[in-house]
Amino acid sequence: MRDLQHVAIIMDGNGxxxxxxxxxxxxxxxxxxxxxxxxxxxxxxxxxxxxxVYAFSTENWKRPLEEISGLFKLLISFVxxxxxxxVQNNVKVGILGERSVLPEDVNRSIDKALESTKNCTxxxxxxxxxxxxxxxxxxAAKKFAxxxxxGEADAENFSENDFSKLMYTADIPDxxxxxxxxxxxxxxxxxxxxxxxxxxxxxxIYWPDFSPEEYEKALDDYRxxxxxxxxxx
Ligand code: IPE
Ligand code: IPE
Ligand code: MG
Numbered sequence: 001m002r003d004l005q006h007v008a009i010i011m012d013g014n015g016x017x018x019x020x021x022x023x024x025x026x027x028x029x030x031x032x033x034x035x036x037x038x039x040x041x042x043x044x045x046x047x048x049x050x051x052x053v054y055a056f057s058t059e060n061w062k063r064p065l066e067e068i069s070g071l072f073k074l075l076i077s078f079v080x081x082x083x084x085x086x087v088q089n090n091v092k093v094g095i096l097g098e099r100s101v102l103p104e105d106v107n108r109s110i111d112k113a114l115e116s117t118k119n120c121t122x123x124x125x126x127x128x129x130x131x132x133x134x135x136x137x138x139x140a141a142k143k144f145a146x147x148x149x150x151g152e153a154d155a156e157n158f159s160e161n162d163f164s165k166l167m168y169t170a171d172i173p174d175x176x177x178x179x180x181x182x183x184x185x186x187x188x189x190x191x192x193x194x195x196x197x198x199x200x201x202x203x204x205i206y207w208p209d210f211s212p213e214e215y216e217k218a219l220d221d222y223r224x225x226x227x228x229x230x231x232x233x
Pocket of ligand 3: 012013014182
C-alpha cells in the first residue's frame with residue numbers, strides 16, 4: 001500500500017472483553033487470536049509490507065502466573081495451527097523482544113516459525129514478545145558501548161540511523177501507523193524509539209471485536225492525515 005509500509009498494533013482489551021461476558025480473562029485472549037489471524041490475512045491481502053503486533057510486554061510479567069502461562073500456551077498453539085497458512089500466504093514471521101528468558105517450549109515454537117518462513121517474501125509479520133521499548137534502547141546502548149570499547153564504533157560519527165540498526169527492528173522501517181484497541185491513550189512501552197513520527201489511532205473497540213472492517217476504518221483515517229515531520233506544506 002502506497003505511503004503505508006508498516007502498521008503496528010497494540011492488541012488491548014482482551015481481559016475487559018472477557019469480563020463483560022462473565023468469562024475468564026484467558027477466554028478473551030483466545031478470542032483475540034481469532035482477530036489476529038484475520039488482521040494478518042487482511043494486511044497480507046492489502047499488500048501491507050510490515051505488520052507488528054504487541055503480544056507480551058516486559059511489564060506483563062506482573063500478571064498472575066496462570067495468565068502468563070496461558071498466553072505462552074496460546075502462542076504455541078497459534079504457531080501449531082497457523083504456520084502452514086502463513087507459509088502458504090508467503091508471510092515471514094519475526095520476533096521483537098528478549099527471548100533468552102522465555103520458556104523453552106515457547107522458544108522451540110518460535111524457532112520453528114522463523115525457520116519455516118525465513119524465505120517468505122510477502123508480509124513481514126513481527127510479534128513483539130517480552131518486548132519493552134526502554135529495554136530495547138538500553139540493550140542498543142550497551143551494544144554500542146561494547147562496540148566503542150572494541151574500537152568498532154566511533155561515538156563522534158554515530159548517527160540516528162546507525163543506532164536504529166542496533167534495535168530489534170534493524171531491518172524494519174519505523175511504523176507509519178500505530179493502532180491501539182481497548183481505548184487507552186498511551187503507548188505502554190511499545191516501539192519507543194521507532195514511534196517518534198508514527199500516526200496514532202485509538203479505538204474503544206476491544207481487540208477480540210477488532211474486525212477487518214474496523215481495520216479498514218483505521219487505515220482510512222490514516223489516509224486523511226497530513227504527515228509533516230516537522231516541516232511545512
Ligand atoms: C491485551 O489485553 C493483551 C495482553 C496484554 C497480552 P489485556 O489482557 O491487557 O486486556 P485488558 O486491557 O485487561 O482488557
Ligand atoms: C499493552 O497492554 C501490552 C500488550 C498489548 C501486549 P497492557 O494492557 O499491558 O498495557 P497497560 O497496562 O494498560 O498500559
Ligand atoms: Mg490491557
